[in-house]
Amino acid sequence: MFQNTKCECGHQNPVGTVLCESCGKPLVENLLTDEGTLEMRYDGVARRSQKANPQVIDRIWNFFSSVKIAVYLIAITLVGASLGTIFQQESTLINMSGYSEFRDFYKEKYGTLGVIYHALGLSRTYESWWFVGLLVMIGTSLVVCSLDRVLPLYRALTKQQIRKHLQFITRQQVVYNGALQGDKDVWLTEFAKQMKRKRYRVWQEDGGLLAEKNRFSRWGPYINHIGLIIFLLAVLGRGIPAWHMDQYLSLYEGETRQIPDTNYYVKNDKFTVEYYKDDELASNQKGTKVVKLYETKARLYECTDFCDDPIRKPVLTEVEKHDIHVNSALSYKGMSLYQNSFQERVRFISVHPSLMDATTGKALGSFDLLMDDPAESYEVGPYTLTLNDYYPDFSLDDQSRPMTKTREPNNPAFVFRIKGPDIQAKGDVYIYFPMPSEKSKYYEKILNESFKQRGDNTGRFTIKVENPIVDGKMNNIKYSEYTTYLNIRVDKAMPYIWVGAAISMIGLIMGFYWQHRRIWLRIDEDKLSLGAHTNKNSFGLRADVAWALGRTGIEVPPKSLDNRRNLS
Amino acid sequence: MNWWLDFSSNAFIVAFYLYCASFISYAIAVAGKRWSNREPEAHTARWGKIGFAGAVLGWLAHLTFFFTRWYGGGHIPTSNMYEFMTFLGMAIMFAFIVVHLIYRNMLLGAFALPLVIILIAYASVFPSEVQPLIPALNNYWLKIHVTTAATGEAFFAVGFAAALMQLIRVVDFTRTDKAGKRAQFWTEFSLVVIIVLIGFLAAVFTFRGAGYESSFRQEKVTIDDNGIENSEVKEVKYSLPPIVAPYNSDTISFQPFLGIDKPLFESPSWLNGVNAGRKLNTIIWSVISGFILYGLLRLIARKPLAAVIHPHLTDIDPEDLEEISYRAIAIGFPIFTLGALIFAMIWAQIAWSRFWGWDPKEVWALVTFLFYSVYLHLRLSRGWQGTRSAWLAVIGFLVVMFTLVGVNLVIAGLHSYAGV
Ligand code: HEM
Numbered sequence: 001m002f003q004n005t006k007c008e009c010g011h012q013n014p015v016g017t018v019l020c021e022s023c024g025k026p027l028v029e030n031l032l033t034d035e036g037t038l039e040m041r042y043d044g045v046a047r048r049s050q051k052a053n054p055q056v057i058d059r060i061w062n063f064f065s066s067v068k069i070a071v072y073l074i075a076i077t078l079v080g081a082s083l084g085t086i087f088q089q090e091s092t093l094i095n096m097s098g099y100s101e102f103r104d105f106y107k108e109k110y111g112t113l114g115v116i117y118h119a120l121g122l123s124r125t126y127e128s129w130w131f132v133g134l135l136v137m138i139g140t141s142l143v144v145c146s147l148d149r150v151l152p153l154y155r156a157l158t159k160q161q162i163r164k165h166l167q168f169i170t171r172q173q174v175v176y177n178g179a180l181q182g183d184k185d186v187w188l189t190e191f192a193k194q195m196k197r198k199r200y201r202v203w204q205e206d207g208g209l210l211a212e213k214n215r216f217s218r219w220g221p222y223i224n225h226i227g228l229i230i231f232l233l234a235v236l237g238r239g240i241p242a243w244h245m246d247q248y249l250s251l252y253e254g255e256t257r258q259i260p261d262t263n264y265y266v267k268n269d270k271f272t273v274e275y276y277k278d279d280e281l282a283s284n285q286k287g288t289k290v291v292k293l294y295e296t297k298a299r300l301y302e303c304t305d306f307c308d309d310p311i312r313k314p315v316l317t318e319v320e321k322h323d324i325h326v327n328s329a330l331s332y333k334g335m336s337l338y339q340n341s342f343q344e345r346v347r348f349i350s351v352h353p354s355l356m357d358a359t360t361g362k363a364l365g366s367f368d369l370l371m372d373d374p375a376e377s378y379e380v381g382p383y384t385l386t387l388n389d390y391y392p393d394f395s396l397d398d399q400s401r402p403m404t405k406t407r408e409p410n411n412p413a414f415v416f417r418i419k420g421p422d423i424q425a426k427g428d429v430y431i432y433f434p435m436p437s438e439k440s441k442y443y444e445k446i447l448n449e450s451f452k453q454r455g456d457n458t459g460r461f462t463i464k465v466e467n468p469i470v471d472g473k474m475n476n477i478k479y480s481e482y483t484t485y486l487n488i489r490v491d492k493a494m495p496y497i498w499v500g501a502a503i504s505m506i507g508l509i510m511g512f513y514w515q516h517r518r519i520w521l522r523i524d525e526d527k528l529s530l531g532a533h534t535n536k537n538s539f540g541l542r543a544d545v546a547w548a549l550g551r552t553g554i555e556v557p558p559k560s561l562d563n564r565r566n567l568s
Numbered sequence: 569m570n571w572w573l574d575f576s577s578n579a580f581i582v583a584f585y586l587y588c589a590s591f592i593s594y595a596i597a598v599a600g601k602r603w604s605n606r607e608p609e610a611h612t613a614r615w616g617k618i619g620f621a622g623a624v625l626g627w628l629a630h631l632t633f634f635f636t637r638w639y640g641g642g643h644i645p646t647s648n649m650y651e652f653m654t655f656l657g658m659a660i661m662f663a664f665i666v667v668h669l670i671y672r673n674m675l676l677g678a679f680a681l682p683l684v685i686i687l688i689a690y691a692s693v694f695p696s697e698v699q700p701l702i703p704a705l706n707n708y709w710l711k712i713h714v715t716t717a718a719t720g721e722a723f724f725a726v727g728f729a730a731a732l733m734q735l736i737r738v739v740d741f742t743r744t745d746k747a748g749k750r751a752q753f754w755t756e757f758s759l760v761v762i763i764v765l766i767g768f769l770a771a772v773f774t775f776r777g778a779g780y781e782s783s784f785r786q787e788k789v790t791i792d793d794n795g796i797e798n799s800e801v802k803e804v805k806y807s808l809p810p811i812v813a814p815y816n817s818d819t820i821s822f823q824p825f826l827g828i829d830k831p832l833f834e835s836p837s838w839l840n841g842v843n844a845g846r847k848l849n850t851i852i853w854s855v856i857s858g859f860i861l862y863g864l865l866r867l868i869a870r871k872p873l874a875a876v877i878h879p880h881l882t883d884i885d886p887e888d889l890e891e892i893s894y895r896a897i898a899i900g901f902p903i904f905t906l907g908a909l910i911f912a913m914i915w916a917q918i919a920w921s922r923f924w925g926w927d928p929k930e931v932w933a934l935v936t937f938l939f940y941s942v943y944l945h946l947r948l949s950r951g952w953q954g955t956r957s958a959w960l961a962v963i964g965f966l967v968v969m970f971t972l973v974g975v976n977l978v979i980a981g982l983h984s985y986a987g988v
Pocket residue numbers: 064065066067068070074138139141142145146149218221222224225228508511535941944945948
């Protein structure tokens with residue numbers, strides 16, 4: 001398309017210019033003959049994407065600079081994101097892994113639709129290449145689109161000519177045409193004064209006037225887009241492994257565990273849970289357990305010595321202490337420990353049994369017995385107890401041999417060999433069940449009987465907890481009632497996320513709660529032509545114009561200024 | 569129940585009646601213009617003013633309800649469906665008042681008030697008792713997040729009301745070409761949807777008033793996150809006559825209705841969600857009673873309802889309506905972004921250790937945000953102002969409502985508070 005880019009006012013415009021950069025006269029052929037209001041976006045200046053002979057790079061640039069494409073991208077992302085909510089996402093199934101396990105889950109739970117859903121990869125929508133790809137494309141589009149427009153717009157707004165072409169003025173969205181009585185200059189000065197009272201900035205130049213207000217709000221969308229770009233980059237940055245950690249750790253009371261892949265250890269000192277009392281609950285909740293608060297008293301340790309030594313115990317130094325509950329995490333150097341959930345599960349921690357003389361019933365001494373990782377031997381009075389065998393979850397196999405079902409101390413049994421004064425040289429062997437249940441006590445009895453018959457022991461000793469209950473409370477026995485689940489997180493992208501969001505918000509507020517308003521006016525002989533433009537809220541602009549005209553002796557209803565309506 | 573909560577419920581009832589009175593005044597303002605011996609402009613202005621006064625008084629009563637319930641219940645009343653929906657109604661009234669003060673269009677109220685009335689009637693379907701907070705909700709970011717998000721959505725609602733008005737205003741019933749017929753159909757369809765909602769409310773409150781109840785024993789096999797099957801038997805109570813029984817269930821008790829003494833069919837197995845069978849039953853009832861209601865109205869009017877309303881709107885410029893609709897959305901967009909996304913992310917970071925987790929409710933808040941940004945971008949191009957943009961404003965509000973209600977009813981996630 002041939003286009004004359006030199007305007008009659010003498011200004012040479014770049015290719016693609018719609019309205020002369022200087023005087024505002026429409027340059028495009030069909031705009032000149034057309035009657036409607038002018039397209040005022042970017043004041044009609046040429047954008048980079050409107051180059052005459054596009055090369056490959058230009059074509060890519062043009063693709064991403066189109067708002068139409070951006071709308072498509074956003075719309076596709078919108079549809080894609082909503083598809084992901086039809087069924088549960090794989091990422092919410094923390095205990096599963098592997099393709100086939102997931103496939104079976106979707107088949108079991110959702111039937112054929114589930115199979116299709118999983119096969120299409122919709123069960124991992126938000127990690128899928130196409131979804132991430134869409135986000136990347138939106139990001140690219142944001143950068144290109146903003147660069148494409150912001151510079152030309154900046155140029156157009158910083159070098160505005162005051163006296164505009166008549167066509168430019170009379171084809172704005174808000175227009176007033178009329179004759180002017182009396183002294184032109186007096187009127188013009190008065191009008192300028194009124195505009196200033198409405199906080200417009202006013203320029204005058206040979207019978208022309210420009211009043212402008214809130215230009216800064218034009219930068220709002222671009223600032224918003226910059227914020228979005230930072231936000232998107234930060235989101236993508238979370239993919240960098242070193243920036244991100246997300247682990248779950250279960251701890252029973254008293255347990256200390258290393259946070260995998262770090263030098264830190266956490267200890268659960270105590271876990272408490274509080275339920276609402278019945279009279280605090282609504283009537284349809286009465287009798288149910290509604291949690292009020294749950295909390296892990298936690299300590300964080302840093303390992304300072306023998307950290308990777310397989311033989312020696314690591315040396316731990318406490319660095320932080322916090323009562324972790326939902327909405328209140330323990331934070332230390334960018335790492336945060338959150339309360340995730342808990343399980344009510346009684347778990348044995350330790351007992352403090354005594355070695356007794358079976359005949360006199362006199363205690364010979366006592367010792368501490370841990371369920372996890374018990375010591376090899378114990379010195380009790382003059383005797384030495386060596387641990388021969390340990391079955392944390394005691395049971396008998398099908399040939400009635402002792403075995404352990406799991407590694408959890410659900411029904412622990414300890415086999416000790418006792419050596420010391422007046423005992424046969426090979427020692428006396430006893431089995432000890434610390435769990436105070438009938439079944440374990442029964443096992444303990446018959447097994448010790450059979451050892452005695454085999455001559456492995458003499459029946460001189462018993463092992464048991466003295467005064468297991470004092471004042472209605474367990475004594476000499478330690479157990480944990482709850483296991484707490486903590487979520488351990490490192491997210492180095494967070495500051496960028498917040499900065500991006502904040503910038504974006506500032507841009508939105510600038511762009512939406514202020515509007516850029518401009519009023520152009522020129523007087524030819526005694527004919528007054530006024531045109532005004534705003535990027536939004538033309539209602540407010542019309543009110544401003546009508547107000548200023550009214551103050552200067554021209555009464556017009558604001559509505560009559562609406563050019564779009566007058567044309568149609 | 570303590571004294572404050574009693575007082576609070578009374579204030580709520582007062583607000584409800586004031587809203588109804590306000591709506592009637594607005595309806596008179598719109599419909600009574602051509603009544604004999606009246607100056608149409610003066611008539612509209614007068615009744616519009618009365619309507620607005622009623623709306624403001626109703627809103628003050630609503631505020632009273634809110635703050636006394638807050639005081640009496642010990643925490644901000646935005647933590648279950650009843651509380652959230654009543655809050656949203658209050659926010660819509662706020663947005664309506666703001667937009668009204670900017671544009672002083674007397675008739676906007678005729679569309680905004682029914683919306684609020686339907687919404688708070690809908691809220692009353694849910695149990696209204698104060699429930700104590702579970703730990704995750706016990707945080708001041710919750711208050712900030714929920715209130716700002718709802719305020720943003722409220723402006724979208726006002727944008728929706730104005731857009732609907734615009735559509736009814738511009739629909740041309742003399743056209744017989746395809747595009748004209750399509751516009752007529754869809755405009756009428758929007759009204760049918762609203763009437764189905766009213767049908768839902770009518771059905772629920774009628775049967776509740778009559779004390780209707782039937783119940784079933786449902787065996788539910790769930791597969792937990794470890795892939796292990798668990799079977800659980802529970803009782804499902806119906807307060808509407810069961811047309812659809814829960815999947816895999818036996819009748820415990822069945823109160824006959826119109827000669828029906830057993831459910832007509834059983835809900836399909838693939839409907840997931842909590843209490844899917846009962847919800848499906850409710851939907852069927854809503855559609856039935858909505859269509860009966862619509863049929864009655866059509867019989868009285870003898871023409872499409874949009875054609876009944878249309879002539880009363882001819883004094884308003886569609887451009888004004890469009891401007892109001894767009895402006896309401898433009899005011900709402902930053903508030904919504906701040907409340908539903910940014911504050912939500914801050915709270916999620918504090919409570920759940922991640923600012924974003926692709927939970928269905930979060931995704932739908934994002935979908936709403938993206939939808940309205942599509943709307944805003946499309947308006948930058950020619951050809952997307954006017955009717956098309958009004959349709960987008962209408963659909964946008966449907967997305968908002970799906971996010972608020974649909975997600976809780978259809979998809980269960982972290983956010984699913986008490987669902988009926
Ligand atoms: C999720 C992504 C996006 C969001 C939330 C967003 C948001 C916005 C908002 C709120 C506005 C102001 C609209 C108005 O003033 O009515 C805007 C304007 C605009 N956006 Fe976006 N945008 C996004 C992506 C994009 C992309 C990818 C492009 C690239 C083509 C783009 C191009 C524009 C343009 C050209 C404007 C008009 C600027 C002006 O008025 O001078 N946007 N955007």
